[in-house]
Amino acid sequence: MSKVIILNGSPRKNGVDAxxxxxxxxxxxxxxxxxxxxxxxxxxxxxxxGCMACRKSGTCVQKDDMADLIDKIRASDLLVLxxxxxxxxxxxxxxxVLDRFTSAFKGEKPFGNVRVSSVLxxxxxxxxxxxxxxxxxxxxxxxxxxxxxxPDGGRIIGGxxxxxxxDSPAVxxxxxxxxxxxxx
Ligand SMILES: Cc1cc2nc3c(=O)[nH]c(=O)nc-3n(C[C@H](O)[C@H](O)[C@H](O)COP(=O)(O)O)c2cc1C
Numbered sequence: 001m002s003k004v005i006i007l008n009g010s011p012r013k014n015g016v017d018a019x020x021x022x023x024x025x026x027x028x029x030x031x032x033x034x035x036x037x038x039x040x041x042x043x044x045x046x047x048x049x050g051c052m053a054c055r056k057s058g059t060c061v062q063k064d065d066m067a068d069l070i071d072k073i074r075a076s077d078l079l080v081l082x083x084x085x086x087x088x089x090x091x092x093x094x095x096x097v098l099d100r101f102t103s104a105f106k107g108e109k110p111f112g113n114v115r116v117s118s119v120l121x122x123x124x125x126x127x128x129x130x131x132x133x134x135x136x137x138x139x140x141x142x143x144x145x146x147x148x149x150x151p152d153g154g155r156i157i158g159g160x161x162x163x164x165x166x167d168s169p170a171v172x173x174x175x176x177x178x179x180x181x182x183x184x
Contacts, residue, residue: 002182004028004035005076005114009083009094011041012162016122017082019165023175024080033182036072040083041093043069048099060103069097070104074112078182079148081116081139085123085132085156090139098139101146109147116143117181119154120174128158 006024010017025035043065053061060066073079083090090098104110119139125131136154157170165171 002033002077003075004033004078004080004117004182005073006035006037006080006082007040007094007097008037009040009081009091009097010122011091011093012084013039015084015162016160016165017084017120019162020120020122020171020175021082023166023171024178027175028179028182031179031183036076038069038072040097041091043097045069045093045097045100047096048102054103055106058104058106060100066097066100066103070101070111073114074104076114078117079111079114080118080120080178082120082122085121085125085128085135088132089135090121098142101142105146111146111148114148116140116148118174118178119143121154121156122160123156123158126159129156132156 006021008017008021012018021037025037028035045064045066046062049062051061083094086092089095119136121132121136123132136156140154155174157174160168
């Protein structure tokens with residue numbers, strides 16, 4: 001059994017990303033895997049202060065929800081990071097959390113054995129996979145810097161609405177691919 005943690009960076013409770021996260025949370029337990037969906041926008045996480053105190057201590061000086069989130073990620077096998085594209089990038093709330101990942105950046109394995117199995121970006125533009133490729137690559141590159149193992153190519157799925165998520169072949173293919181990867 002693997003432990004999957006999904007960080008959903010969308011503020012929309014019934015949006016596209018929430019729909020995809022729900023499908024994973026419904027389906028993966030049937031295959032014996034547990035799924036924890038974390039709504040990034042519900043967290044109390046403040047922006048990085050850039051003080052670099054964490055470089056010495058390994059923890060952030062700000063006492064908010066970030067330390068618990070890092071512990072949860074460390075206790076997981078697989079991290080799925082989801083965000084809608086807002087003006088060409090991940091949501092601001094997602095970016096704040098990614099910046100704060102830096103506070104774990106100490107030692108050989110800052111995030112334990114967790115793998116980023118996937119970074120999923122959703123967007124309105126059907127050509128989003130081309131348009132936002134650089135955004136995806138940037139996030140994956142930073143994940144590599146944080147020594148989160150095995151980031152795959154990630155995915156960008158465009159042109160979805162909350163109503164079409166469950167019937168989308170692209171979403172089906174994405175979820176099936178994730179499950180195959182987990183079962184390997
Ligand atoms: C403030 C804002 C900015 C957006 N910017 C873009 C964009 O630059 N390109 C794009 O294709 N879609 C953009 N979108 C659309 C969302 O990325 C898209 O609808 C996404 O799938 C919504 O996911 P959600 O329902 O999980 O929040 C934007 C939406 C909002 C609210």
